[in-house]
Amino acid sequence: MVFRKMLYHGAIVAAFILAAMFAACYPRTAYFRFFSVNINGWSRDSVLHYNVRAVKEKGFYVEEIGVRANTDYPFQQLSLVVDQTVISTTREHGNIHLSDTMTINIYDQMGRVNGKGVNFKQMMVPLKNIPLEKDDSISMTIRHNMRRLDINGIADVGLRVTMQ
Secondary structure, three states: OHHHHHHHHHHHHHHHHHHHHHHHHOOEEEEEEEEEOOOOOEEOOOOEEEEEOOOOOOEEEEEEEEEEEOOOOOOOEEEEEEEEEEEOOOOOOOOEEEEEEEEEEOEOOOOOEOOEOOOOEEEEEEEEEEEEOOOOEEEEEEEEOOOOOEEOOEEEEEEEEEEO
């Protein structure tokens, strides 16, 4: 019985040590969130809102847009409009407004959906590197910019912000 308890506690300690080691290997994530969209017709009017809380450290942050798609998506590429405001409490000139249009290749040259996964493939695409001061936050919106009003085959769209 005592041996079982020691083995159990040893396994817990080993799990914590492994978790700490893996956390040290990955960049510091300030924000990571996906929002679901209508898989049967994401409307151009359906705007996704992301709010990154105040960052704890000054530095350069990498913004990445994530998409989960399946073979129902009818086009080679997906065009997105990304509008963001860096909200600052320390900058003399106030907030910074940025607008980007980005294109994501949903299919590779062999006609397979890019990314990793089984039924839905997830891909992360860099948007930009952005300098942030301590306590800056970001308000971001994403919408699709395709000719069709509604597009099929996109399940989720996300944002990841990590410190370099």
